[in-house]
Structures are given as structure tokens and as C-alpha cells.
Amino acid sequence: MILRLTLAALAFAATLATPLRADIAIQEVTSPGGIKAWLVEDHNIPFMALEIRFRGGTSLDQPGKRGAVNLMAATLEEGAGDLDAQGFAAARDGLAAQIGFGANSDEVSVSVQALSENRAAAMDLLRLALAEPRFDEAALDRVRGQVLAGLRADEQDPSAIAGRVFSARAYGDHPYGSSGDGAIDSVTALVRDDIIAAWQGTMARDRIYVAAAGDITAEDLGLLLDKLFAGLPATGWAMPPKATWNDAGGISTQDFPGPQSVVLFGHSGIAFDDPDFFAANLLNDILGGGRFSARLMQEVREKRGLTYGIGTGLSSRDLSQEWVGQFQASNDKVAEAIDVVRAEWARMASGDVSEEDLATAKTYMTGAYPLRFEGNGPIASILVGMQMLGLPSDYPKTRNDKVNAVTLADLQRVAARLMNPDHLFFKVVGQPVGLQSTE
Missing domain, CATH: 3.30.830.10 (Metalloenzyme, LuxS/M16 peptidase-like)
Known part of the structure; x- marks a missing residue:
């Protein structure tokens, strides 16, 4: 002990001895x-x-x-x-x-x-x-x-x-x-x-x-x-092929007794090595990132009280990319919450973002990044992740510059490129009221 x-x-x-910087x-x-x-x-x-x-x-x-x-x-x-x-x-x-x-x-x-x-x-x-x-x-x-x-x-x-x-x-x-x-x-x-x-x-x-x-x-x-x-084999099994995300939108419901429903939603995303990734990441922060000021938190929770929390995230996996989100809501509020999510997705896809949105997101993303390097364990984990993504070893020094280089025009262009509310698929597990499955 x-x-x-x-x-x-x-x-x-x-963690205290390591500088909180990148x-x-x-x-x-x-x-x-x-x-x-x-x-x-x-x-x-x-x-x-x-x-x-x-x-x-x-x-x-x-x-x-x-x-x-x-x-x-x-x-x-x-x-x-x-x-x-x-x-x-x-x-x-x-x-x-x-x-x-x-x-x-x-x-x-x-x-x-x-x-x-x-x-x-x-x-x-x-x-x-x-x-x-x-x-x-x-x-x-x-x-x-x-x-x-x-x-x-x-x-x-x-x-x-x-x-x-x-x-x-x-x-x-x-x-x-x-x-x-x-x-x-x-x-x-x-x-x-x-x-x-x-x-x-x-x-x-x-x-x-x-x-x-x-x-x-x-x-x-x-x-x-x-x-x-030294004792490990030289080669292993062949890697699996790339995955293709099914980008057909719709709603699927599955009965599960209880007062609330669980909702997952999303469509295909963007690769980490795509030149537009940082713009997409900023868009996600504005839409449904970890801040209470994110649009979905404001529209779904604060203004309408449809859920306690909602969030979205970009996932750049080895074999596919996703833009997904989730929330839980009372059964009688699920249908309205889905309508609001679609509306906000469409709003952003149309280019409805501002310089203020961009500045706030940049401040959050650049300020939070150095805090990840808080000790030997987190640092080692970050470094090995960087290697797997194919990043150069000086990436921590240049990452915030890449974030700050994104312009409002970039946000609007990338939103139009990536965001399509018609491609959003919603999986609902619960007993939602007034919500019809499309498949």
C-alpha cells in the first residue's frame, strides 16, 4: 500500500512539475x-x-x-x-x-x-x-x-x-x-x-x-x-479495408420501456489529415462542443428545456470518419428535440456563423490545448497518438497557429461541404411520443 x-x-x-504548455x-x-x-x-x-x-x-x-x-x-x-x-x-x-x-x-x-x-x-x-x-x-x-x-x-x-x-x-x-x-x-x-x-x-x-x-x-x-x-513476431494479420459510412438519413426507433429515450445521431465526417479539419473542428465546437454556449446546448436545453445535455464530436478513426452526437430526452420531447437538431444543422450548413462565433471557438480551443500536457502519462499518450495520426514531432508548437489561421470564409465553405441535415441518421431507443420510424 x-x-x-x-x-x-x-x-x-x-503533473505539477511539467509545464502546462505545448x-x-x-x-x-x-x-x-x-x-x-x-x-x-x-x-x-x-x-x-x-x-x-x-x-x-x-x-x-x-x-x-x-x-x-x-x-x-x-x-x-x-x-x-x-x-x-x-x-x-x-x-x-x-x-x-x-x-x-x-x-x-x-x-x-x-x-x-x-x-x-x-x-x-x-x-x-x-x-x-x-x-x-x-x-x-x-x-x-x-x-x-x-x-x-x-x-x-x-x-x-x-x-x-x-x-x-x-x-x-x-x-x-x-x-x-x-x-x-x-x-x-x-x-x-x-x-x-x-x-x-x-x-x-x-x-x-x-x-x-x-x-x-x-x-x-x-x-x-x-x-x-x-x-x-525482441520476442514479438515480425508481422501480424493484414489490416482490414477502409469502412464506408452509410450516409442515408432517417430515423429508426426501437422500443425500450422507460420515461426517457436515448438518441444517437450523425453522418460521415472528415479525416484528420484533410486541410479542412481545423475548420470542421471549430464548426463542431460552435455547434455542439463541450461548452454551455454551444448552439445545440442553447437551443435544445436552455431555450426549450428538451434535454439536460447534448453534444457532438468529430471522430477521425483509422478506417472511417464520423460526425456524431447524442442526447437523452423525455419520451414526449424527443420528436421536438430532433427537429431542433436538424434545424440547427441546416442553419450552420447555410453559412450562418459569425466572426464572434469563430473568435470564441478559437479562444476555447487554443486555450484548452496546452492543458492536455499535464504529466508524464498524458504526454506519453498524446505523443503516441500523434505518431499514429502521422503528425510531425513539432505539431504541438504549430497546432494553435493552424486553428488561428481559419477564417470565417473557411468556416462557411467547410460547413457547406460537410454538413447535410438530410444525411443525418437518428437512432432512438425508448418509447418516443409522436415519432415515426422511417426504416
Whole structure:
């Protein structure tokens, strides 16, 4: 307990020691074995954070094996080498280290935080988990039970139901069209060989992205990485094809008893590397970003009291792009709320934005950005994300300039290009009054 508190205290201290600004010094490191990584070196606190991503994620599930990558990632810390699940947990806790694994539709993620004095031992433990996972049957069954419990709970959760059907309608048979957690039948049918195959097919050296922040030099990081990844296969499964969003607008309702309905809505979006992305991001902030002054919050909540909250966001995924939003409303208010969303979408698409809208959005976006760099863990996570997006290492220094360069004419042009209320699809789960499904 004392060791855990020590690590937590140092992690918090690191957030205070790290300048709250985006002009951090990013080093591009290449290990002797050719592994590339980014590093923000800071020796003020004896603590390091390491972030690793393997591109592909749950989208790499093989036919008939939906949920295998997710189950594999969730079982990596359940024993490795000569350590069973309890032994691995005891070794990790004894080092006051944090080692976490996860998976989403685009990546398998590994997050590590360790004190400098325990770094070597913590990295040896991580190497075991990456290169020699045990996947013991007892551990697999235990973790499988947890996944199945979550899937059963999702069957009674209107938000989960809406998300599942919304994705299926948007992407059909593409992996994006179904949950990476799998379905009850597919997860139940998985065997140990499927999990081993998922490990070998996803955690390969040809898809690694790495970033570190904290008390480590570039030379030491390079040596660490070569040792860490030495036991991994050179190549993994082929990446899935690009996804195509179904841009046919409409409304789909699904009965679910209760006083409120859950509503998801959206249409296709814009890629991060598109020259118009920053203009689109500013448009989203004005329309439905995280501020109470956003138009949808004002029109749907403040003026009409139709919902407690509503928001939208741009999602630039590896294989597709989306512009989506969500809200919950009393059943008797859902139809009106949808009408208001469509009207505001059309209003902005027509170019109804002002210099004041633009200035406010710029102030918010440029002011909030440096606050993301608040400690070794967040910095390492941001750096690895930048690499996966193909950004240059000086991006944090130039990002706000790109935001500030957007003009009102850019906003109006991009709104006309991207925003089409006729393409908006609304998935409603609940018992909405006076709302007819179009499909």
C-alpha cells in the first residue's frame, strides 16, 4: 500500500512539475534495432511513463472469432512466463508499477508507469506479458466471465443498444459495424488457441508505436525497447479495408420501456489529415462542443428545456470518419428535440456563423490545448497518438497557429461541404411520443 501511494504521489507531483504548455521538447529516438519512439525527457521526478500501441485492434478479429482480440488483451496481465495471475499481480504491486492493457477498434494499447529505481524490473515484467503470456484456461474463463457479464448488462442498457444498432446501420458487415467486445455466442465459443492466434496476429513489430515521458534518456529508451519487443513476431494479420459510412438519413426507433429515450445521431465526417479539419473542428465546437454556449446546448436545453445535455464530436478513426452526437430526452420531447437538431444543422450548413462565433471557438480551443500536457502519462499518450495520426514531432508548437489561421470564409465553405441535415441518421431507443420510424 505504501509503495502504491508513493507512485501515485510521484505521478501527481509530475503533473505539477511539467509545464502546462505545448512547447515541450520532443526527441525522435531510434533504437539500435530500428524501433522508432518519441520521448519527452524530464529528470525532475524519478518516474517514467511508457505508452505502446499496436495498430489494428479489435478490427483484426478473424471471421467467426469476434471478441478474441478484446479477450486476449484483457488476459495479458493474468500471468506470464513462470508467474501465474496472482504471481504477476504480486510482482507488479511489489514494484509499485502500473501496467495496463486494452483494446479498441483501432489499436491494442499498453500503458506503463514506474519509479526509476524499479524501472528495469518493471520492464522485465512487461516483457514477459508481451512475449510470454500464459493464457491459462482458468484465467481465460474468469476474464471471459467478466466480458460475458458486461455483454449481458449491455442487453438491458438503452445507450449500449443504441450504440450497437447505430454502428451496425452505419457500417454493416465491416468490423466497425459490431462491438469489439464480441457477442455472447462468439465469446462463449472462443478457445485458448483463438486467443493465442489473436496475440500473434495483433502484437507484432510491424505495427508498433511508442512514446515515453519522464526520467529516462534517449539511449536508455532505445536499449529498453529492443529488449522489450525482441520476442514479438515480425508481422501480424493484414489490416482490414477502409469502412464506408452509410450516409442515408432517417430515423429508426426501437422500443425500450422507460420515461426517457436515448438518441444517437450523425453522418460521415472528415479525416484528420484533410486541410479542412481545423475548420470542421471549430464548426463542431460552435455547434455542439463541450461548452454551455454551444448552439445545440442553447437551443435544445436552455431555450426549450428538451434535454439536460447534448453534444457532438468529430471522430477521425483509422478506417472511417464520423460526425456524431447524442442526447437523452423525455419520451414526449424527443420528436421536438430532433427537429431542433436538424434545424440547427441546416442553419450552420447555410453559412450562418459569425466572426464572434469563430473568435470564441478559437479562444476555447487554443486555450484548452496546452492543458492536455499535464504529466508524464498524458504526454506519453498524446505523443503516441500523434505518431499514429502521422503528425510531425513539432505539431504541438504549430497546432494553435493552424486553428488561428481559419477564417470565417473557411468556416462557411467547410460547413457547406460537410454538413447535410438530410444525411443525418437518428437512432432512438425508448418509447418516443409522436415519432415515426422511417426504416
